[in-house]
Amino acid sequence: xxxxxxxxxxxxxxxxxxxxxxxxxxxxxxxxxxxxxxxxxxxxxxxxxxxxxxxxxxxxxxxxxxxxxxxxxxxxxxxxxxxxxxxxxxxxxxxxxxxxxxxxxxxxxxxxxxxxxxxxxxxxxxxxxxxxxxxxxxxxxxxxxxxxxxxxxxxxxxxxxxxxxxxxxxxxxxxxxx
Amino acid sequence: xxxxxxxxxxxxxxxxxxxxxxxxxxxxxxxxxxxxxxxxxxxxxxxxxxxxxxxxxxxxxxxxxxxxxxxxxxxxxxxxxxxxxxxxxxxxxxxxxxxxxxxxxxxxxxxxxxxxxxxxxxxxxxx
Numbered sequence: 198x199x200x201x202x203x204x205x206x207x208x209x210x211x212x213x214x215x216x217x218x219x220x221x222x223x224x225x226x227x228x229x230x231x232x233x234x235x236x237x238x239x240x241x242x243x244x245x246x247x248x249x250x251x252x253x254x255x256x257x258x259x260x261x262x263x264x265x266x267x268x269x270x271x272x273x274x275x276x277x278x279x280x281x282x283x284x285x286x287x288x289x290x291x292x293x294x295x296x297x298x299x300x301x302x303x304x305x306x307x308x309x310x311x312x313x314x315x316x317x318x319x320x321x322x323x324x325x326x327x328x329x330x331x332x333x334x335x336x337x338x339x340x341x342x343x344x345x346x347x348x349x350x351x352x353x354x355x356x357x358x359x360x361x362x363x364x365x366x367x368x369x370x371x372x373x374x375x
Numbered sequence: 376x377x378x379x380x381x382x383x384x385x386x387x388x389x390x391x392x393x394x395x396x397x398x399x400x401x402x403x404x405x406x407x408x409x410x411x412x413x414x415x416x417x418x419x420x421x422x423x424x425x426x427x428x429x430x431x432x433x434x435x436x437x438x439x440x441x442x443x444x445x446x447x448x449x450x451x452x453x454x455x456x457x458x459x460x461x462x463x464x465x466x467x468x469x470x471x472x473x474x475x476x477x478x479x480x481x482x483x484x485x486x487x488x489x490x491x492x493x494x495x496x497x498x499x500x501x502x
Contacts, residue, residue, distance in 0.1 A: 280415035283392075305422040308434055310415070312422050338419055345414070 201361050202258035203299065206265070206369035212303055215266035219258050219297040221250050228293060250291040255317060256282060259335040263301035263313035265366070267339050268358055270306065273375040276342035276357045280310065287333035289319065296320045298329060301337075310340040376500060378493065385492045388423040392416055400489055407484040424492070430499050437495055438487065439466060443480060454478040468494035 208216040221228075228248035235244040260279045268277045291297050298318040305312040317333035342351050358375050366373045386400040393410050406412040412420070421432050434440065439462060442448050448458030454474065463471055469491045474482055 281419060283419065305425070307418075307422070310418050312419065338415055340415055340418070 200257075201261065201365060202254055203261050203365065206262075206366065206371055207298075209266070209269065209371055212266075212270040212306070214300065214302050215262055215269070216298065216300045217258075217262040217265075219299070221291055221293050221295050221297065223248065223293045225293075227251065227254075248293055250297070252285070252287050255287060255291065255297065255333070256285050256335055258297065259299045259301060259315045259317065260337055261362075262299040263315055263337050264339060264357070265362065266301050266303055266313065267306070267311040269371075269373075270303065270311075273355060273358045273373065275344070276351065276355055277311070277339050278342050278357060279337060280340035281338035283312070283336040283338055285333070285335045287317065289330070289332040291319055291332070294322050296322070299335075304336075308341065309344045310338060313337050313339070378497060381496050381500070382489075382493050384427050385424070385489060385496060388420060388427050389489065389492075392419040392423050402488070402490045402493070404489050405485045406487045406489070406492075410489075412487075420492070424496065428496055428500065432499075435465070437466075437468075437492075442483070449480055452480050454480060454483065468492075468498055 203217040203219050206215060206217045208214065228250070229246070231249060231251050232244075232247050234242060234246040237243050264277050264279065268275065296319070298320065299315060300318070301313045301315045303311060304314050313336065315335040315337065316331055317335060318329040319332045320329050321327060342357075355375060363373060363375065382402070386397060389395060389400050389406075389410060390397055393406075393412055393416055395410050399410060404410055406416070406420070417438050421437055424437075425432055442454075442458065442462070445458075448455055448461060454462070455478075459471060459475060459478065462469070462474075469486050470488075471486055474486050
């Protein structure tokens with residue numbers, strides 16, 4: 198499975214800010230179930246299909262955006278895992294044919310983890326004149342898995358930043374050697 | 376800053392970090408048992424206190440670390456005398472009386488109260 202919810206990194210300011218985009222397409226299977234059309238027993242259409250990017254996956258996209266920002270700031274040495282969704286508000290649905298832009302900023306950073314603040318913008322290709330419209334805010338907390346306060350040990354290799362992330366970064370023109 | 380002003384700031388931090396209501400944050404409320412704090416929330420609280428008060432909190436300064444893994448400090452599910460001495464020395468802002476009376480490891484989380492955070496901030500600001 199390629200559990201990656203951003204397509205490209207557009208900007209990266211080490212330890213400060215990372216901007217990434219996600220194009221939403223009808224090729225994504227889950228959109229056909231989220232939500233399918235509804236018909237009554239007589240076969241009459243009650244509600245047409247309304248494919249909408251699930252809010253949980255928008256949050257995951259921000260978590261990947263912000264996670265890379267945190268990981269990059271420490272040269273991908275730490276296993277950076279999402280530990281808490283501090284706040285998430287989404288005011289508008291993202292549908293196929295639109296592009297989401299995640300902007301994550303590093304708010305706090307320590308040996309144990311990091312806190313990020315994020316903005317979600319939407320570009321509707323059917324209405325380009327509207328430009329980027331802010332549709333949500335997502336603030337997150339990340340934990341460095343090897344620095345957990347319980348002292349639990351994990352495998353040495355960094356299973357968080359895998360080949361998929363490497364491909365994303367390299368294709369975005371960002372050097373990485375993990 | 377008065378103790379009352381410190382308490383109000385701590386309350387704001389906890390409302391933000393734990394998603395609780397203002398009136399739930401009383402001085403004797405336990406962060407874990409009463410306000411539902413989980414492990415990552417403790418890091419969030421550290422970050423937010425740093426921002427609210429403008430001081431730096433070192434790792435292990437506000438909350439203890441790796442205590443339960445050390446057999447010198449915990450034996451048979453009980454915090455040892457050595458463990459209690461270490462906790463008292465490292466964390467002077469916390470009242471360990473209840474833990475001294477009943478040193479079960481499961482009771483350690485209960486000593487982290489709102490009052491303990493206010494004590495900690497008061498000491499940091501006075502330093």
